[in-house]
Amino acid sequence: MKDIRFRLEEKSDYRETETVLREAFWNQFAPGCIEHFLLHSIRDSSDFLPELDIVATYNGKIIANIDFTKSMIISDDGKKYTTLCLGPIGVLPSFQKEGIGGALIDYAKKLIREMDYDYRAIFLFGDPNYYSRQGFVPAENYTIRTSDNYFAAAHQVCPLYPGALDGITGRYFESPAFVADESAAEIFDKQFPEKEKLTGVKLQPVFNKLVKMVKKYQD
Secondary structure, three states: OOOOEEEEOOHHHHHHHHHHHHHHHOOOOOOOOOHHHHHHHHOOOOOEOHHHOEEEEEOOEEEEEEEEEEEEEEEOOOOEEEEEEEEEEEEOHHHOOOOHHHHHHHHHHHHHHHOOOOOOEEEEEOOHHHHHHHOOEEHHHHOEEOOOOEEEOOEEEEEOOOOOOOOOOEEEEOOHHHOOOHHHHHHHHOOOOOOOOOOOOOOHHHHHHHHOOEEEOOO
């Protein structure tokens, strides 16, 4: 891997990082993207963790970013357990397939494990083919469902220490900050150079199939 450096994002980086995410996600999973707007929005949330807002740089330029927010499991016996939600994470297209995303995740895990806080696990919604290589497994393996009580193929988890999820079953709740206002996202995107929105390209067919891979939990 090239001489990539990791550091925390600074406020002066905000627009550059948003541009990186926009380039990384444009037309990947849907025509256009909202990930840059999502990052812009969640920074104002009390669930956002600036101490885990990490950028990767090459020759002083930001080429990738990873972010985390607080989330939780509400177990079937009513207890609450604090967890983390990974995302968004993105790498500039010209730097993809070089292991930078995985290195960012590993770097973030190291920081998390050094924190004086009991985050039990990292959750995300993403492509299992990729995230299984980063230590994630289906949340269904732990009988942990989405907030609306479904098992979803895209719903994955990485326990942060041995036994972190032992005996815990229930529903997972991410931050309300992830509910994106699509009209606001459209307005926000006009601050960036115009790009063509395309349908049916890149990973869009795979993503459309993945989001339909859900099943209702039967107690």
